[in-house]
């Protein structure tokens with residue numbers, strides 16, 4: 001059986017249900033997306049094979065090959081969640097919402113998986129509510145502790161969850177943002193949640209939504225850390241196989257479109273009508289079909305060809321092109337499209353841990369965003385397109401000076 005590029009369709013085993021995974025998109029040899037390199041490190045990069053498939057049985061969309069978690073999440077993991085003012089606000093609002101609902105009883109206990117620099121738990125801490133963040137990446141965990149957040153520097157898994165249950169008692173809420181999709185071993189996560197959560201507790205997690213990724217051709221959401229691309233249908237199936245039920249879904253505008261899923265123990269809550277409504281919408285959009293995913297793969301290759309053609313034309317015309325936002329997502333774009341320092345001179349970014357280093361695989365220099373306005377580039381390729389409003393608002397001088405933004409979501413276009 002061949003895929004949309006006419007290649008034999010490789011198969012794998014589903015990490016959610018054990019069914020057969022059919023590959024639909026091949027993105028080639030890729031580096032670790034968050035490994036920004038010093039010059040000597042460019043000779044010892046870790047590469048893996050990035051390809052995506054969908055399970056025939058439970059529809060879960062997932063990577064065909066797994067990167068060991070210690071390669072990605074370690075002392076120097078450079079992603080700081082508080083780097084965006086809009087995301088800070090999103091997580092203050094999220095914390096207040098949890099504190100006003102699921103964590104509103106006497107002496108509630110809130111656990112977060114992947115608390116990063118404390119962007120969400122900080123507000124829980126300030127409210128004086130018992131909490132614990134799991135965060136295996138050393139420096140970001142340290143930043144959370146500096147914000148007063150109580151952090152356990154381990155991966156969340158069944159064994160560590162059981163230890164917390166024994167020492168701290170049951171949790172009212174287990175929350176995670178942009179983390180559950182990072183964990184191939186979902187068995188261990190769900191068993192850990194089962195062990196830790198009280199009888200009426202909820203497991204709430206939000207991650208990039210497959211429906212939005214297909215609608216926007218945002219293939220840069222596919223990289224080593226994003227092992228799963230969830231949909232309401234695949235999450236409902238996952239929940240059911242661990243004695244949980246998907247009781248609510250909420251679409252979120254952050255990071256290009258996400259869904260917040262709420263799981264409760266089976267039979268404890270009546271599922272909101274919007275669960276069935278979102279699954280019906282997915283059925284109409286054929287989100288879970290191989291035919292739709294094959295069409296997406298064709299769209300992805302078209303965006304790659306268009307973006308390369310534009311950058312090559314600008315190079316011939318002698319224009320200066322830079323990029324903005326050294327995102328993990330951009331590793332997929334630059335490596336899949338073959339965009340190196342010959343096409344994009346440098347990437348501007350606010351993260352000190354990325355500045356002065358080179359982008360993974362393609363070795364484009366990363367510079368402090370403070371230098372962007374003095375650069376007088378003709379074009380800026382917006383890798384952090386999910387933060388477009390925030391970035392364009394603070395970099396208005398760029399367009400006033402005649403600069404133009406290049407975007408590739410939902411298709412390649414220039415905003416002058």
Ligand code: SAH
Pocket residue numbers: 073074077079081113114115116119134135136137140154155156157176177178179182183
């Ligand atoms: N919640 C934050 C951070 C997302 S980045 C936000 O939404 O912005 C994902 C984080 O999860 C990283 O900080 C990483 O170190 C952490 N992580 C990865 N695997 C984990 C696991 N098994 N348990 C707990 N945290 C994990």
Ligand code: TYD
Pocket residue numbers: 079083084085324325326327328329330348349350351354369384386387390391
């Ligand atoms: P983000 O898109 O949040 O995530 P990922 O790395 O998972 O794709 O990353 C945003 C990057 O853009 C991060 O390195 C910080 C940077 N950034 C800026 O340089 N300026 C800004 O105004 C914002 C909001 C982000």
Ligand code: ZN
Pocket residue numbers: 014015016017018019020055056057058059060
């Ligand atoms: Zn499956």
